[in-house]
Structure formats: C-alpha cells, structure tokens
Amino acid sequence: MGEIADGLINGDFDFYTGEYIGRGFGFPRTHNRSLEWEKPDYTFSKDVAFKGVSKFLKSKFFVTDITGIVNMYMPDIEKSLKQKCLAIQKDFSKFVEWVKANHATINSQLTTKNK
Numbered sequence: 001m002g003e004i005a006d007g008l009i010n011g012d013f014d015f016y017t018g019e020y021i022g023r024g025f026g027f028p029r030t031h032n033r034s035l036e037w038e039k040p041d042y043t044f045s046k047d048v049a050f051k052g053v054s055k056f057l058k059s060k061f062f063v064t065d066i067t068g069i070v071n072m073y074m075p076d077i078e079k080s081l082k083q084k085c086l087a088i089q090k091d092f093s094k095f096v097e098w099v100k101a102n103h104a105t106i107n108s109q110l111t112t113k114n115k
Contacts, residue, residue, distance in 0.1 A: 046082035049089040056096075061103060069106055073098060 007013045011024025016032045053070065057063040067081055073095060074084050088095045099106070 046080075046086050049085040050082045052092075053085045053088055053095075057099070061099065061106075063106070069099070072102075072106065 004013065004018075007020075007024070008015050008018075008028060011027055011029040012020060012022070013024075014021050014030045014032070015028040016030040021029070021031055050066075054066045057066055057069060063069060070081060070084050070088070074087065077084060077087070079087070
C-alpha cells in the first residue's frame with residue numbers, strides 16, 4: 001500500500017477529511033463529531049456522578065459540604081444524593097452557572113449552617 005493509505009489505516013490521518021491529526025493508535029479515526037460512532041458516551045453511574053460533582057466543588061470553590069449545595073440546587077426533588085448528582089451531570093453546564101452565580105449566597109448559608 002501507499003504511505004497515505006497506511007496512515008489512514010493507522011489513524012495518522014482523519015479518514016473523513018484526510019488531514020493529518022497526529023500519530024495514530026492502529027485504527028482509523030476522525031475528528032468529525034457529527035458521525036454517530038464518534039460522539040462521546042456520557043453515561044455515568046451514580047458513583048461516578050457523585051465523585052465528579054464533589055471533585056468540581058472541592059477544586060473550584062473549596063466547598064466540603066456537597067450535600068448542602070446539591071440540596072440547595074435541587075430542593076424539591078426527593079431523591080438520594082447520588083441520584084441528584086446523576087441528574088446534575090446530565091446538564092452540568094447549568095449547574096456550573098448556578099454555582100458561579102450563587103457562590104456568595106452558598107458560602108454564607110453553609111457558614112451559618114455549620115455554626
């Protein structure tokens with residue numbers, strides 16, 4: 001085979017557009033995310049969702065009371081903490097915007113609650 005064909009098969013070149021995308025991994029690949037099989041799979045378990053939400057809150061906002069924030073974000077929903085985190089993961093950008101907008105309120109309520 002030719003060098004370009006080998007590069008396509010190895011994954012050095014985008015098989016959809018033909019452009020060089022870096023050293024391949026031994027299988028054809030593409031950067032075109034509109035193809036069904038190239039879309040990332042965002043299925044989470046409840047444990048993974050809880051770890052993701054808590055890691056985000058601890059690293060970005062230095063918050064340790066994960067339960068308090070999640071319950072403030074979803075006060076009317078009667079679910080377990082991990083089920084709520086799974087719901088948050090499905091629209092995580094909305095949760096991030098809410099936390100940023102309410103950061104001062106969250107801190108004051110959690111500080112008052114812990115006294």
